[in-house]
Amino acid sequence: MSIPSKPVMITGASGALGRLLTRELSAAGWTLRLTDIAPFPDPLPEKASFLRYDLADGVAVMRQAEGVGAILHFGGCSVEQPFEAVIGPNLRGLYHIYEAARREKARVIFASSNHSIGFHKRPEGNEAKLDYDCAFRPDGYYGLSKAYGELMGRMYWDKHGIENVNLRIGSCFPKVVNRRMLSTWLSYPDLVRLCQAAVTAPRAGHAVIWACSNNAATYWGKDHRERIGWQPQDSADGARPEVEGIVSGDPVEERYQGGSYTSIEYSRQGGFSAKDAFDLD
Numbered sequence: 540m541s542i543p544s545k546p547v548m549i550t551g552a553s554g555a556l557g558r559l560l561t562r563e564l565s566a567a568g569w570t571l572r573l574t575d576i577a578p579f580p581d582p583l584p585e586k587a588s589f590l591r592y593d594l595a596d597g598v599a600v601m602r603q604a605e606g607v608g609a610i611l612h613f614g615g616c617s618v619e620q621p622f623e624a625v626i627g628p629n630l631r632g633l634y635h636i637y638e639a640a641r642r643e644k645a646r647v648i649f650a651s652s653n654h655s656i657g658f659h660k661r662p663e664g665n666e667a668k669l670d671y672d673c674a675f676r677p678d679g680y681y682g683l684s685k686a687y688g689e690l691m692g693r694m695y696w697d698k699h700g701i702e703n704v705n706l707r708i709g710s711c712f713p714k715v716v717n718r719r720m721l722s723t724w725l726s727y728p729d730l731v732r733l734c735q736a737a738v739t740a741p742r743a744g745h746a747v748i749w750a751c752s753n754n755a756a757t758y759w760g761k762d763h764r765e766r767i768g769w770q771p772q773d774s775a776d777g778a779r780p781e782v783e784g785i786v787s788g789d790p791v792e793e794r795y796q797g798g799s800y801t802s803i804e805y806s807r808q809g810g811f812s813a814k815d816a817f818d819l820d
């Protein structure tokens with residue numbers, strides 16, 4: 540995999556995935572500009588610098604992005620939160636990232652989420668998988684902010700020619716721990732390879748990728764992986780015997796792709812068992 544000619548910025552560098560990317564991409568020889576609102580907890584790699592600030596600070600974002608070729612945008616609210624907590628980092632902060640990318644003509648790699656489409660039903664049997672151009676069906680304010688982020692990428696590509704790769708991350712954790720993750724798991728090495736491909740692909744345009752490993756039980760179908768030359772190499776399948784029986788028992792959570800996020804403050808009238816509750820899309 541080639542080394543980018545310009546520095547690459549990583550937001551959310553102090554978070555779980557930011558630390559992983561920092562470690563692996565610096566080991567691959569990349570020059571990194573890191574940022575987070577929290578201190579960077581690891582020794583700073585050679586060829587990396589770190590600035591601590593809030594993504595709400597547009598001037599700080601602009602300054603740090605000077606001269607970068609790509610921004611791996613992993614910072615912000617990473618779980619369901621009240622609306623007021625989400626809008627600062629995930630809406631305003633994202634706008635700052637895109638304005639910086641516009642000025643630098645940089646590519647944005649956006650850590651989107653399956654929660655932007657979480658209220659799609661899980662496919663059963665031979666039911667069709669979801670393609671990248673399915674409707675957004677966010678399962679909360681967090682998922683809504685990710686749909687907004689993908690649409691911002693759509694707009695900046697159409698209007699300003701700013702390339703962006705939107706990674707609809709399933710469940711990116713070291714291990715598969717429940718049945719849902721047999722469908723949604725993304726291994727750490729597959730994420731690292733995905734980010735390398737997303738940054739170094741000659742052309743990206745506005746791309747959407749289902750960011751999960753090569754899982755037989757996947758919910759997801761077509762996307763733009765060929766455009767960026769990425770194929771997952773790992774799979775959740777081997778964990779089936781240990782995790783198949785690990786389910787929540789919550790009928791809403793088990794019905795929808797977004798899992799536990801769909802049932803947070805769920806208050807749709809009619810309840811799960813009422814016949815008409817789910818008949819209309």
Ligand SMILES: NC(=O)c1ccc[n+]([C@@H]2O[C@H](COP(=O)([O-])OP(=O)(O)OC[C@H]3O[C@@H](n4cnc5c(N)ncnc54)[C@H](O)[C@@H]3O)[C@@H](O)[C@H]2O)c1
Nearest residue numbers: 551553554555556576593594614615617628650708710711
């Ligand atoms: N881990 C997953 O399975 C998964 C799944 C879907 C999407 N994602 C997305 O990937 C990204 C990284 O996820 P993670 O698991 O590493 O989350 P994380 O919470 O560990 O990391 C997020 C980082 O963002 C920083 N941050 C929060 N608010 C900020 C602000 N106002 N200004 C600057 N920095 C701020 C936090 O300090 C944290 O270090 C997130 O955008 C998340 O939504 C992750």
